[in-house]
Amino acid sequence: MSRPERLVFCDVDETLITCKSPFEFLRFYLEVRYGAEGARRAGELRERLVAETAAGVSREEANRVYYRAWRGEPAAEVEAWGRRWLSERLTDGNFFVAGTLVRLDRHRAEGAAVVLVSGSIPALLAPLAETVGARHVLCARMERCGRVFTGRLLGEPVIGEGKRTVVRQLLARYPDIDPADCFGYGDHISDLPMLMEVGHRVAVGEFSGLGQALADAERLAPATGR
Template identity: 60%
Template sequence: MSTETPARATQSPARGTHGRPGLPTGPGPAEHGDAPDPRPRTTGRPSLVFCDVDETLIRCKSAVEFLPHYFERHHGPDDARRATELLADLTGRVARGLPREEANRIYHRAWRGCPVARVEAEARRWYEERSRSADFYIPATLAALRRHQAEGAPVALVSGSFPPLLWAVVESVGAEYALGARLERCGPVLTGELIGAPAIGEGKRLLVDQLLARHPHVDPADCWAYGDHPSDLPMLHAVGHAVMVAADGSHTPVRRPAAVGPADG
């Protein structure tokens, strides 16, 4: 994954969405409420689909769950407790105004000195175990991605989550692209630093814009995006069809802001 060159996933959409743990085989529940139906409909024009991961496509915060899990398995309960305390401290600091982008960088620094191969293997093991839960994926979002894929639209997962976790989800749902920062390495271990900006807020929009630039035949107005948090709005506003995913899994369309003219400042 890279902020410069989007990485292709190793599975095609036709293979990636069936027979994996936690992936429902039937259509997702119908979205409810009085808002217009946000389910994708084909226009016959090429498009790209951008989707956040945590609490948009899957119900949990993967990076938050994985940090104490890893340290419990490989360093013991004391380090797992310290990881949990770090996460609680970051949550409090964000509530008091720490930018989410900075909190994301601090989170990744907790991985300094960890062996890359061990971390990647444990991330895949965590995903395989965690995704066995029947409610791991949000059915309405997964069903929407399947409809896009059936229409031939490539899917890009855009996330500031821990990169090895993002890859596990990308491969399972058959997404075409994984968009996020890369982990800096020093030989076989992680340095705790990111290469590129965190994929949060404007960082997500930058990744979306970069991928769109690689597909000049695709009109952003024909593209779709899914998110769950106000920090996803820059990404959602970059395309013509945007959907906000609520805590209960329901989908609500998001309108693009009106263009600001010179007279409006």
């Protein structure tokens, strides 16, 4: 595989795709496996996490709680159904954020490597990366015990400062690439640490507060993004 000219880091939920994929997929999977009871469990978890986040629980802790819902589920089944979920969602003409997808295609045509950076579940991100031609996926790693998930993560959630960490680690693998030449796309204030590691920062959407946060940060940040 040829060495890329630059790296393009892209958040996934509501930046590249229009939905919050962890919750959508959890409901899809649990309903298939457990029927109405599974759908109820997924709905209750989503409501709980939305309420707790609004009350001040960090997005990182909410992400850990989300992954506990996968405890005891067979990894192979989750991965297979992840591909089926994506296959079904790709039939929806509104699944992708069109502007982001166009930009990523343009970056790849110009010799860049696209990198998906997300707190979403790996079972979805791997086939999504294949679909959009992403070279790398930076995401949570789910602990396994034998053939099933334990509900715990290996390492930190890839949210907020966790995104900064994994972006820096990947940049270190490409010492010939200047971070100032790289791009980042995000939609939420929690994407700011990732975006500040690169020279070209793009806020997707108008109502998240990320655009203003970027403007404030850029007044203080060095031009190299470091």
